[in-house]
Amino acid sequence: MNTNAEIKKNYQFIKFKKLVIVSVLIGFLSAFLGIVLKNATEYYEAIFFHRASTNSLFFIIFPIFGFSIIFFLRQYLFKKKENKGIKEIFESVNSKTKNLPSYKIPSHFINGLLTVVSGGSTGIEVSTVVATATIGAVAQRKHNMFRQYKTELICAGIAAGITVLFSSPIAGILFSLEVISKKLTRAFILTTVIAVSIASALSYLLHEEPLFTVNITTWHLKAAPYFILLGVLAAIYSVYLTRCVLFFKSRFSKISEPYYKIILGSAILSVSFFLFPQLYGEGYHAIKTVLLDSNDTVLTLSLALTFFGITLLKPIATSASLAAGGDGGVFAPSLFVGAFLGILLALLLNKYLNANVIPLNFMIIGMAAVLSASIHAPFTAIFLVCGLTNDYTLFLPILVVCLISKYTAKLLYPFTVYTYSPSLAK
Incomplete structure (x- = not known):
């Protein structure tokens, strides 16, 4: 024994x-x-x-x-x-x-x-x-x-x-x-x-640095209702992103000739780039540019239309990229959409409601919220975005907003691009 x-x-x-x-x-x-x-x-x-x-x-x-x-x-x-x-x-x-x-x-x-x-x-x-x-x-x-x-x-x-x-x-x-x-x-x-x-x-x-260098100083409790609004909007945009990807993949799958898929997907991308060059590639370069001056940005009509156009077209450009045969997913697009959605909402609140919220905070929280809703993984999104910025000042509002965005997204549409299958959707 x-x-x-x-x-x-x-x-x-x-x-x-x-x-x-x-x-x-x-x-x-x-x-x-x-x-x-x-x-x-x-x-x-x-x-x-x-x-x-x-x-x-x-x-x-x-x-x-x-x-x-x-x-x-x-x-x-x-x-x-x-x-x-x-x-x-x-x-x-x-x-x-x-x-x-x-x-x-x-x-x-x-x-x-x-x-x-x-x-x-x-x-x-x-x-x-x-x-x-x-x-x-x-x-x-x-x-x-x-x-x-x-x-x-x-x-x-x-x-x-x-x-x-x-x-x-x-x-x-x-x-x-x-x-x-x-x-x-x-x-x-x-x-x-x-x-x-x-x-x-x-x-x-190897001295790898965080992707984004930011200086987050504080957040205010009075912004809590606006954070909740951001969470709901993030959920809506995440569902829009998911449905876009699934729709394009479904439509492109009916095209039998592979090169037609490539031409059509490339045409959609080219038009997107001519309208908004920020949509090229991952888009992290565009996020970094906006992050630098986010708190000093003054909202104008052209800027509002630009930010809105970017958030509207990014899911389409992403979907065309994947449907045409590209390799990738919704991580980077979610972070991108969240950043621009966050700053657009903050600037609109400050201009029309005199909310006096911090645009940089809304960009960071927006990134986490859309990612959380897109992959139904709020805790991953929280620590991922905090790691990206190497700053945990916004941990509490990010936690709340990520939970709101995830469960709102699940109510609107129960699938992600990872979990969807035609048999489940019936």
Whole structure:
């Protein structure tokens, strides 16, 4: 009896040790991939956008060229398989037979980079999530001992990827829990904590900075009713974004000729860029520009129409990008729409109701609120946006507004782009 107990104890220790080692490996590889993709995208997007800004003809050329390259890569290099985004991860964790194939790592890395650099109005977040999830899935398949930890190791890769993208290890863990795993186990805690610790250490060593530099000083309780209003508007816009993506994908799926999809999607993007160049790529460059002077911005009719036009067209541009074959999701579009929705609401309140609210606060809260409503993950959105700005001053109002936006969005439309399926909608 003692011998059997000793053998079992030794086996458990060996399994624990190997799980720690593989979590370290997943954390490092996922973080490294995320950092390289983030920096490469930011660098080349800035070059391409500057080129297009000086010669508007490139607003037409870049999307067609980018989507065409992605199409040919899928046809001749990536097994003619379309990228389904996060739905691929759901299919894998919910099935014992379906797995994320290893080619998903270069596929999502390259296609995500090409999509955003060529103007696709989405972001690299979902590309990073699927690629890093695949790192975890590949590691899990390498040893029989890890077969029972499929979901945990996939989540470890995702958590590390989110950590380096948004400078928030808590957001990485919460996204893996709220959106992917939806259950907390000891193995989940062990693997994700180790992975995000490695990712955080690598980010520190490489001097990765938060995406947005802001100076948030305070917030006022008198703004609470307006925060609630922002939460409701964020929910409405998130549903608009979700329905746009689903509508465009449904309509484009009826087009049999792939190149017609590319031409139509690129045409929609080109028109959007001519109207509002801020819609090019992820749009973080536009958010940074507005954030710098948000509290000193004076609302004019042209500025109000610009901000309204941007929030109205962004979901359409995002949907066209994805339907035309681009790789990405709704993370970056949600943050983008939330930022411009927040500042527009704040400026309108100050001008017409003399509310004296702080526009910068509304931009930050708006980003979290729309993201929370779009992916139905309020706690991920809270820590993700606080990590993006490296500031927790607005934690309480962000918490309240994110909960309001999520549950209002669920009342208006119960699905996200990740959970929707035609069979469920009937």
